[in-house]
Amino acid sequence: MRKILFPILSILVVASLVLTACAPAAAPGGGEAAQPATEGEASGETYASVVEAGELVPPIVAQPCEGDACFCKDKTVTVIVNTAGEKGPISGPFYEVRDEFQAATGATLEIVEVPFAEHFPKLMTDMTTGTGQYDTSIAGAWWLGDLVGGDYILPLDDYYNDTTGKFPKWDIEDVQQGPRDLLTYDGKLYMVANDHDGQVMYYRRDLLEDPAHQAAFKEKYGYDLKVPDTWQEFRDVAEYFDGKDLNGDGTPDDGLTMHLKVGGQGMFHFMSFAAPFVIGPDNPKLFWFDPETMTPLMDSPGHQRAMETLIDLVQFGPEAMMGWSLGESWDHFLRGQAALTFTWGDLGALAQQEGSAVKGKTGAAPMPGTTEYYDVVAGEWKQVDGVNKVGNTTGGSWAGVISKFSDAPECTYFLLALMATPEKSEVYAYRGWDGVDPGRFSHYLEPNGTNTIDGYLAAGWDAADAESYTNAYFENFGAKMQFPYLRIPGTFEYWTALDIHLSEAATAQKTPAEALQATVEDFEAITDRLGRDVQREIYVKSLGLGE
């Protein structure tokens, strides 16, 4: 055997030498970069997840317990969370809080990370089998239909209203209306506030304020360059900046960036994008189904125009974004290679951290709107005075639910409540890497909320960025009209179908109309399988329409 291993080793050595020889030729311009810039910052070669985590940590809130006060002694709390690691979004804070929680309760905290696409199936599997391995899941809000429908999770009202001082305190009133609605289901509290998701538009303030660009833009489009207010203006701005060098590295950059990989949460893009094409003053609630028949509304002229407009925008972004998850797309923006994007709160905070090329240049605003929307009830397009803008809470709004099969529900609630305390939540909102996004009044600057710019400055924010960011979220979550989040059983499946067909449309395998038609067909099949009447009943209830 030794006889053969030696040649193998020598081959490996030779091979690496050969590669050494080829590599410079293979990498034009790479040779000069031989000694890479120390921390990447100058080269602009950064990556969202690479952004340094920084020093900022939330204060200790729970005091260590002694003796009988350790009411969770010998108990284990297992949390299942999207894979992200110790310094990753959503999962990171659990590692951070582990010691504090264990000391305060005597419990042991186990963290199970599963890939995003596997999380819901694993959780459902655990619950349908009654295995009860997971005490809590940091769940996506759109799973509640299945979780509550199957009677798998506990209502938390009793714990929340507990007055014995057993649990850390958090205030549900502090959470702004949009995200607050996601915490309850059918009048009961099921989730402990954590992450608050919603998409806003990000733009490069430096570019929009550049006089040369302003002049050239006006020349071309006949109106002033400004923060886009409608999707038409968004398109113009994206088109204008596409192909221009936006970060001074001498190479052409992109008008916009999105993340459209299948399984990479692309469907959320479509939802927050399509909202103002369908939702409007006369139709505040119907986006998904006709509540009478459960017939999907997804192929209405409004949805179609939304899909066409979105697909049309794809040309102003890098082609690779069809295969991108969030990270790659955010990275693109953070390197200064895209002028516009719309996504979650993580990006605004990531832009402030070390390694970002757009700190101080990143503006945020609520999602653009439309001038007319298709009223699915009346079956006609309706004009709007001004701009029809719709707020959204699209995304996971990842927050803890407690399994009915948990043998330590109180300890579990302690953990979730601890992380929901204002002291912790505030720091989570400041930081980009932890993935916990703002949505509480205590995250917003006065007069919208109760926070001050000092908190953000101390956390390393650019003042203008912080202001524009928190205002954008305040406006988005506070908007009169909100995108109707779907929370009926099978939502995971419905949205997977939408995700796949969106990807087909974006990569020109289907026309927008065909993609929506296919979505409708998939929706119908899912509804039929799960039982049309049951689904309809739950859907009607979830809209708050009553019977």
Added chain:
Amino acid sequence: MRRKTSPIQSILIGGIMFVALLWVLFPFYWAFLNSIKKPADTFRAGAWIPFLQFQPTLEHWISELSIIEIRQALINSTIISLGAATLSVLLGTLAAYALARFRFGKSGNSNFTTWFISQRILPPVVVVIPFFLIMRQLQLLDNVFSLVLLNATFTLPFPVIILSQMIRELPPELEEAAYVDGASVFQGFTRVVLPLILPGLVATWIICMAFSWNEFLFALSLTTKSAIPMPVIIAGAEHTRGVQFWFVGVRVMLTMLPPIVFALLAQRYIIRGLTLGAVKG
């Protein structure tokens, strides 16, 4: 076929061999590179040579190996592959001996042989759901034991067929001599035949081990927490925000090294094993 080779031909052949080796080895090299690059370097062009083009770091190796779940997964994978391979070889050797030395009716032997081979045909996805439901009934979800059982089943054709071919090549007189000395059939098998096929036995065991180690579908479906093996851990490098190249690099290396090293050790018998004994490598 075996003509003399002209110098031009040998250069040509050397060239082809060289390209083939590069083609085969490059992905391994790249996985290794990613595992020692700083995150920013993994997304950069022109970072092919450590020290010259980028400063390597061991931080990902250290941080990955310090994760309890990864160490647990390495242990799980080891238990699953060792357990499954041992079970499979144990059952398989017995069956192999039966097929090689006894007659089962008119064409029973070849029928059994093809039946064992046909087990490789069953697509795992057909049985993964029933297995899932059955294991759930048996409370064996998220238990390494269930993966040991399944992998033993699906690798069983290898030992049965490879070893029966090998045993057939041994002269039966050896055992007969032992019977004359008063040995039972079983003793004839353990004392005479087993030692002679030992190298093949070990090689088969290694093949079964590698296949069990690499298995993904059952591992993904039947584990939830404490029984997660390495292939599922790799999938964990896909984060909410996308794939982290540097962690992928480390995890890919950690996962691939054991089966590959073992396969190299058994390389003389690999071909025989993978063709279910039909071709002598």
Added chain:
Amino acid sequence: MAATDSTKPQARRSDQTKFWFLGPAVVWILVFTIFPLLYALYTSFFSFRFGKINQFVGLANFGRLFTDANLHNGLRVTLTFVIITVTIQMLLGFGLALLLNREMRGKNILRAIMILPLFATPVAMGYLGITLFYEINGPINELIRAFGGSDIPWLSNPFWAQVAIILIDIWQWTPFVFLVSLAALQGLPADLFEAAEVDGASGWQSFRRITLPLMAPVLWLILLLRLVEAFKVFDIPTSLTLGGPGRATEVYSLFTYRTALRFFDHGYAAAQGFLLLLIVSLIVGLLFGRIRSIYQEERN
């Protein structure tokens, strides 16, 4: 039947014993395949809700097989994958083996290296593929650029995503075809070729008349083994593209996996499983006579 003759003396004294040797393996496989298949058959008659049996639906799950466009897509993607990968692997692997079938230095090293891909964990290759096919600065596009080409949209374009998956499978399994063919080629009797050479046969003639016929059984066997494995493809598309963009790389096994363990539609997934089993069995059945003859030759 030399083997049979030699076993005769013992046959008498071990009528019982032989079943003790064969029995465990047979019972084991029966328990672990027949039972699940029966269970799958049972579930295929029911619909599911929240992961639990909801109601008896008769053959409805099987009826859906005929109308489900997504399923047909999975079938098409899988068939394309199987045909292309297996064809290329066979041609490339056998071709290489023919070229390199001669006395040469370094053959052992070549063999050792060629074994590596066979044992590389497929799901690891998929994730590694994400870094290799990375579109902006990945090494493959970098190489293509160095040779003057332009970036290929490996993972964002439906066509190229399929190519990427096929390339990984080719990387992994061509060495198998190569190694097996080489081993078989070297087992061919040299005197036949010498005789042909003396008779003035050209290289092509001796290839057509001697090599191919002698190699045919082995080639059929390789083809069969590759076909069977290729139809099971799951790991690589699941890890590399998750079936995307759209459903461009959603192979059959991935589709069934999703039906069962993402959407908990266990009954329909079971029906899908049987369809795949039927298809693979039919294809294998067509080739089965040939593989059987290989093992019979060996035996008799």
